[in-house]
Amino acid sequence: MAEEGRIHLALFKDVYPATMALDKLRELGIPDKDMTVVSGVPYSDRILGRPKYMTRVPRYSIVGFVGGFILSLLLNLGTPYLYPIHVGGQPLYSIPPTILLTFELSMLGLIIFTFLGVLFESDFPSLGPKIYHPEISNGKVAVVFDCPPEIHTRVHESLAALGAEWVHRTEAKQL
Amino acid sequence: MTADATPISQAQIYDEEEDPRQHLMLDPRPREEMNSMVMEAMHTTTREYWIVVGVLTFLVVVCLFGAWGYMIATGMGVAGIRRPTMWGMFIANFVFWIGISHAGTFVSAILRVFKAEFRRPFTRAAELMTTFGLAAGAMYPLIHLGRVWTAYWMVPYPNQRQLWPNLRSPLSWDLIAITTYLLSSTIYIYLPLIPDVAMARDRSTGWRYKFYRLLALGWRGTETEWHNLRTAINIFAFAIIPVMFSVHTIVSWDFAVTQTPGWHSTIYGPFFIAGAIFSGVSAVAMILFLIRATLVNMKYFVREEHFDALGKLMLIFSFTWAYFYFNEYMVEWYGGDLAAKTVLKAFTQSPYGWIWYLMLFCNIAVPWLLLWNKRVRRTPWLMFVIGFLINVGMYAERFIIVPTEISTNRFPFMWGDYFPRIELVISIGSLSLFLLLFAVASRLIPLIPVWEVQEGQLAHSLKRFGKHEVATKSELE
DSSP states (O other), rough: OOOTTTEEEESSSSSHHHHHHHHHHHHHHOOOOGGGEEEOOOOOOOOOOOOOOSHHHHHHHHHHHHHHHHHHHHHHHHHHSSOOOOOOTTTTOOHHHHHHHHHHHHHHHHHHEEEEEEEHHHHOOOOOOOOBOOGGGGOEEEEEEEGGGHHHHHHHHHHHHHOOOOEEEOBBBBO | OOOOOOOOHHHHHHHHOGGGGGGGGGGOOOOHHHHHHHHHHHHHHOOOHHHHHHHHHHHIIIIIHHHHHHHHOOOOOSSBTTBBSSOOOHHHHHHHHHTTTTHHHHIIIIHHHHTGGGGGGGGGHHHHHHHHHHHHHHHHHHHHHHSSSGGGGGSSSOOTTOOOOTTTTTHHHHHHHHHHHHHHHHHHHHHHHHHHHHHHHTTTOOOHHHHHHHHHHTOOOOHHHHHHHHHHHHHHHHHHHHHHHHHHHHHHHHHTTOOOOTTTTTTTTHHHHHHHHHHHHHHHHHHHHHHHHHSSHHHHOHHHHHHHHHHHHHHHHHHHHHHHHHHHHHHHHOOOHHHHHHHHHHHHHSTTHHHHHHHHHHIIHHHHHHHTTTHHHHHHHEEEEEHHHHHHHHHHHHHIIIIHHHHHOGGGGGGOOOOOOHHHHHHHHHHHHHHHHHHHHHSSSSSOOHHHHHHHHHEEEEEEEEEEEEEEEEOOO
16 A cells, blocks of 8 residues: 555445445545455455455465475485484385374474464564554454545545445554 | 144244254354453453462472472382383373364364354364363373483484484374474464454453554454465364374374284274364363353353254264274284283273273263263253263273283283372373463453354354245355
8 A cells, every 4th residue: 555644444334335335445546456454354355346365375385385395304314314223124214104204294394384474474473553443353344545635535425425434544553 | 524723823833943043153243242242251250260270270380390390300110100011191191181182173173174163162262172282291201201301302403422313213203293283283273363362452451452462463354364364274274184183193103003912903093083082072062161151251152052063073973982992892802812812801800990891881871871862962061071971981091001901911921000109190280280271271362263253143144934044154255
């Protein structure tokens, strides 16, 4: 979104008027990239009528899985190579335990990187000031948008007509 | 031809049927009200609560850390383990707690994957059981180790001794599998908790505000945040299931890869998993009863329908456990190996014979005789008692597997009985630790995932078909 000071927040009781508000904002010339919905429960893109969002979290998961897999191979194959312990009649490299530990470490990598993916992609932790309204966690749905000053009166009137309980230019505050 | 037919009134029809609003998903309340109910539950601490916390803290300090410290200072001689029974209650406790920890993953991940709606209000309580059960269980290999200060030798790092851990050893597998499971289950609790701690942040002041603000990481509930969170939860739900299976399979291999009669069995992996889920789900029923009984407003969230669903699961897993047990017993008995048959004989004729009968009574007779009855399943205190008995039975099973079977080995001149000593005190300590962690968590984090409950309630509605209203569910995802 654009610079602070142009950001507005409209609070709705329900998701339906919020989706109507999104349509209205588009009608008034505000592009999709300049608005977002903030809610206390997840709504899909279809419900909100928003362009499909592709999260990059699965990519982190894949990277973690591959990393864990490689680490496991290094551990399983590198250990007997660097520190060989010859036990009578037994091969130096043992396949079944290698499979087992490869599975565990690959999953460990996947899990850690999935978590890191959520943190990076959501810009967490970010404890600084943000645009928010505490009523959102009470089930209200907020539409946050970047509004050019020349149309903001018209936008406010339109959103109020759609049932916005609260619509204001807003500034980032400490959460 | 005439027929005398007395018309049945609509009221009569409904009297005979259950009121759909007894289901949480069909009895929605405003989000604000649900938030307040959960916050009130977290903030209400009675005198009895502090007494319980005090007693549990005392037991943890004295029975767990005190007794463990005494054992470290004095030596393993104060424990009952000695030749031939070098694995005793410590290992039985380890298997038991790891088993309990499977409940969270089962309830939260498997039921989430299959979209079982009844899971919604108690996923967090079950997930907490996983983490706290693992915390209690993971201590036992260290306790059993004796010289606990050498535990780091299991971690692979270049050292002066030029030795790396033997990755072919099931004990190394245990370390890696349990670490993986502990980390995954902790993250798996935390991710769905973020929106709820953000809710708590918005309603708190003082130290609680600071605590929740830190935990919420700056969560607001934007589309991007929800997308990332939901995707991650879905990935976790699928990934953690095989991890859960692998952990208890590996625990079973601690026994099964040896040549000890009674342990060397190819069915041990699935048998352990069935038993773990059986005891875990029963423990969830117990915890839900305690939550309902001790926290305010919880009767709205945790209802008879949830005990009913858990009761059905307990019955199914009782069948599964019995099937595996009979299968294992049958093959050992039919195989005719003298050592194996001796172990089977020891089940009933050793000094611990009563434990074997107790196991069968608690794990088979109790659930089969009681849980088929809907009224029993919908009576919370009865479900608590049944859950308790099942866990007694499952503990008995672990006790039979560990010290009983190892004390009747291939060499009759090395047979011996096992009597726990300091193990009993440490066991009380670890149980107290589990309960203490739960008691503290119940006042610190929202035990009910409010956003998940509201999401479920938004998706459910009543639809009229003819003269009857039936529950329908919309796919919101």
